[in-house]
Amino acid sequence: MGTAQQRSSPFLDPGPVSTADSLAILHLKRDLLLPTVLSALDEKCEGYDEGRVTNTRFGSFPHSTLIGLPWGSQVRASDVDTGSRGRRGAQQNKKRKRDDRLVEGNTAVGEGSSETPTPKAPVAAATGFIHLLPPTPETWTASLPHRTQVVYTPDYSYILHRLGVRPGSTIIEAGAGSGSFSHASARAVFNGYPACESDGTSLAKKTKFGKVWSYEFHKQRVGRLREEIRNHGLEGVVEIVHRDVCEDGFLLDHSYREPENGALEQGEALPLSPQADAVFLDLPAPWLALRHLTRKAMPTTVLNAAIASSKSQTPAPTPRNPDGTNDENNLETNAIHTTSFTSPLNQHSSVRICTFSPCIEQVQRTVSTLRQLGWLGIEMVEIAHKRIEVRRERVGLHEEGARGVNASPATVDEAMERLREVESRFRLSRSAMKRQTSLGKPTDEDIKTEESDTITPPTSALLQPADPTTNRNARKAFKEGRLIHRPEPELKTHTSYLVFALLPQEWTPEEEARARSKWPIKPKQ
Numbered sequence: 001m002g003t004a005q006q007r008s009s010p011f012l013d014p015g016p017v018s019t020a021d022s023l024a025i026l027h028l029k030r031d032l033l034l035p036t037v038l039s040a041l042d043e044k045c046e047g048y049d050e051g052r053v054t055n056t057r058f059g060s061f062p063h064s065t066l067i068g069l070p071w072g073s074q075v076r077a078s079d080v081d082t083g084s085r086g087r088r089g090a091q092q093n094k095k096r097k098r099d100d101r102l103v104e105g106n107t108a109v110g111e112g113s114s115e116t117p118t119p120k121a122p123v124a125a126a127t128g129f130i131h132l133l134p135p136t137p138e139t140w141t142a143s144l145p146h147r148t149q150v151v152y153t154p155d156y157s158y159i160l161h162r163l164g165v166r167p168g169s170t171i172i173e174a175g176a177g178s179g180s181f182s183h184a185s186a187r188a189v190f191n192g193y194p195a196c197e198s199d200g201t202s203l204a205k206k207t208k209f210g211k212v213w214s215y216e217f218h219k220q221r222v223g224r225l226r227e228e229i230r231n232h233g234l235e236g237v238v239e240i241v242h243r244d245v246c247e248d249g250f251l252l253d254h255s256y257r258e259p260e261n262g263a264l265e266q267g268e269a270l271p272l273s274p275q276a277d278a279v280f281l282d283l284p285a286p287w288l289a290l291r292h293l294t295r296k297a298m299p300t301t302v303l304n305a306a307i308a309s310s311k312s313q314t315p316a317p318t319p320r321n322p323d324g325t326n327d328e329n330n331l332e333t334n335a336i337h338t339t340s341f342t343s344p345l346n347q348h349s350s351v352r353i354c355t356f357s358p359c360i361e362q363v364q365r366t367v368s369t370l371r372q373l374g375w376l377g378i379e380m381v382e383i384a385h386k387r388i389e390v391r392r393e394r395v396g397l398h399e400e401g402a403r404g405v406n407a408s409p410a411t412v413d414e415a416m417e418r419l420r421e422v423e424s425r426f427r428l429s430r431s432a433m434k435r436q437t438s439l440g441k442p443t444d445e446d447i448k449t450e451e452s453d454t455i456t457p458p459t460s461a462l463l464q465p466a467d468p469t470t471n472r473n474a475r476k477a478f479k480e481g482r483l484i485h486r487p488e489p490e491l492k493t494h495t496s497y498l499v500f501a502l503l504p505q506e507w508t509p510e511e512e513a514r515a516r517s518k519w520p521i522k523p524k525q
Contacts, residue, residue, distance in 0.1 A: 009233030011183060012190050014134035020067050023232065025139040027131040028056055033143035035135070037231075040064045040119060051119030053080055059128030064119055069132055077128030135232070137184040147221055148177035151282065151356065154385040155495060156184045162381075162500050163278040163352045167191035168208040170275055172344065174245045174289060175282035175356075176216040179225050185212045185280075186237045193236050212237060213252075213274045217244040246285065249292035250274060250344035275346045279353040286355040286362070287369035293353070294373060295506050297341035307369060347506065355499045363497045375501035382497055387488050394481035 010022050018024050018038060026034040034056065040063055042052050050062035059077025066075060133139055138153050151159075159181075165171055168191040176182055189210025216222050222242040229238050241252070251272055281289055291303040345351045353375065355366050363380055370378050396410040397418055409415035 008193075009186075009237075010135050011137065011140070011187060011232055011234065012237075014071065017068055017070050018066060018132060018134075020063075023135045024066065025133040025135055025143060026054065026056065026061070026066075027133050027139075028058055031142070033133075033139055035140065035143045036063075038063050038067050040067060042119070048080060049120040050078065050080055050122045053082075055080075055082055056130065058130060059125055061130060062119070062122045065122055066132055071132060071134045073132050074129050075132055077125040077130075078122035079125045080122070137180070137187055140183050141180045144178055144180060146178055147224070148175075149358075150178050151181045151184075152385075152495065153184075154383050155356070155498070156181050158381070158383055159280060159354050159356075159498060160185060160188045162498075163280070163354055165189060165278055168210050169277045170211045170213070170346070171278045171280065172250060172274055172276040173212060173214045173280045173282070174250075174286075176214040176225055176240065177221070177282065179214075179228055181280065181282070182212060182214045182225070182229070182238050182240075183232070183234070186210075186234050190237055210237060211239070211274070213239055213241060213250070213276070215241045215243050215245050215250065217242070245292065246283065246288040250276075251342060273342050273344050276344055277346050277349060277351060279345075279351065280356070281353070282356040284362075285365075286357065287365045290366070290369050290373055293345060293351075293503075295343050295345055295347065295503065298373075345503070350505050351503045353501050353503070356496045357499065358496045360497065363499055366499050370499070370501045375503050377500070377502040379500050380497055381500065383495065388485050389487075390483070390485045392479070392481040393484050 014022075020038055020040060022038060024036060024038050026036060028034060034054070036054050039052050042048060048062070050064065052063045054061050054063065060080035060082060061075060062078050062080065065078060069075065137156075141150060141153055141156075144150070163171070165185065165188045167189060169189045171185050171189060173181055173185060189212060191210045192207060193209070214225070216225060219242060222240055225240045229235055229240060252274060253272070279293060283289060287307060291298075291307065353370075355363075357363050357366060367378055367380070393406055395406045395408055397407060397414055409418060
């Protein structure tokens with residue numbers, strides 16, 4: 001019985017080589033990455049003879065030289081005429097549609113058009129190169145278009161670790177922003193694509209597939225995020241929901257699939273609750289969204305008191321009625337409809353949460369609200385990222401002039417040999433000056449001839465310069481020298497404070513009785 005498989009995402013399985021119509025990352029230098037979709041055809045009508053070309057500060061790179069290469073390959077730049085004379089009527093071609101320019105794939109139409117559909121073979125340039133990398137959450141974070149503040153790799157890697165996210169988990173992300181955390185969490189929860197049998201029966205019951213429910217209130221950002229997720233092949237793993245979670249909560253309906261024209265799609269029936277195992281809140285006021293992350297229905301006064309208590313350092317007192325009774329016991333003012341309440345959290349396991357706040361005042365209000373709502377193990381963490389450079393250092397006077405070498409004496413014997421050589425040259429120079437004074441001024445040629453006849457090169461092997469051309473194949477310079485590491489001189493600037501907490505699983509008296517009967521406690525002797 002056949003199955004219908006989803007298109008594989010390059011972020012999850014890029015394959016051994018780059019392919020056309022897929023995302024690739026051009027590595028220009030350590031802190032400069034450029035994402036591009038590889039295409040041999042000039043679909044943007046830029047007018048280059050070599051087809052589609054990406055121009056960088058290190059040269060021009062036709063996409064025909066990037067497609068089909070193993071990931072990590074070094075690619076030489078090509079000689080491409082980037083001036084207006086090297087284009088085939090680029091401004092005119094931009095006004096034509098692609099279907100009007102080509103007939104039957106080989107014939108160009110239109111008067112005055114000299115374009116040919118087959119790209120010209122590129123010619124390698126003398127200088128310039130880049131490296132071709134596969135798309136990963138790390139490279140995408142370093143190269144994505146910034147629409148909001150980005151959660152960088154040191155932060156989201158630690159967050160996913162502390163949240164206990166693993167393949168098959170379901171995670172809620174509130175505040176998708178630029179999509180950095182969405183791509184990282186998609187890789188963490190990925191456990192295969194939900195395939196369907198030919199008769200339409202879903203295979204999801206056999207395997208628990210991971211899911212990322214990403215909420216964003218900004219409509220324009222939602223549209224861009226959905227387009228990126230679709231282009232990156234992550235539609236079955238990441239779902240973008242357009243909603244203000246502080247007001248409307250996290251429960252699902254068909255409105256999150258709202259298209260551009262405003263009409264609702266008639267899709268498959270969706271679960272009302274995400275059943276999240278972990279929650280990540282990147283919001284300006286995360287304490288306002290916490291009232292929607294409960295396991296059971298809570299009185300409105302309790303939720304309001306939790307939010308009110310976050311404004312001060314002291315816990316807010318329990319609201320009381322004029323007669324002195326607690327609001328918690330007043331069923332008229334706190335009508336709790338437990339039968340209609342649905343929690344967005346997983347009821348069968350503990351749930352972990354993390355909030356991402358740049359200011360300490362936000363942390364204080366969030367921690368106060370977490371305590372009021374029953375979250376445990378509250379902890380705040382700040383990530384201080386420091387890059388450590390690891391390399392080999394070659395030290396010695398015989399390596400003087402070579403690249404990446406510390407031209408200092410490696411040993412005492414080598415230093416003494418250099419001192420003797422310097423003193424010998426000094427004595428010869430002084431003797432030449434004395435003869436110049438007593439016998440008359442000699443010419444420069446006489447002094448050079450005398451010094452060359454008198455001064456001999458150092459006989460010690462310690463000061464013999466290394467010839468890089470000798471034994472080039474046998475010598476492995478990258479293995480020579482000491483292995484050292486040096487941290488960055490300065491720390492990175494502050495990003496945000498991370499607040500972690502745990503909401504334990506609800507434990508009913510019936511479950512307690514079943515556990516005691518299954519694992520009885522033996523009395524002490």
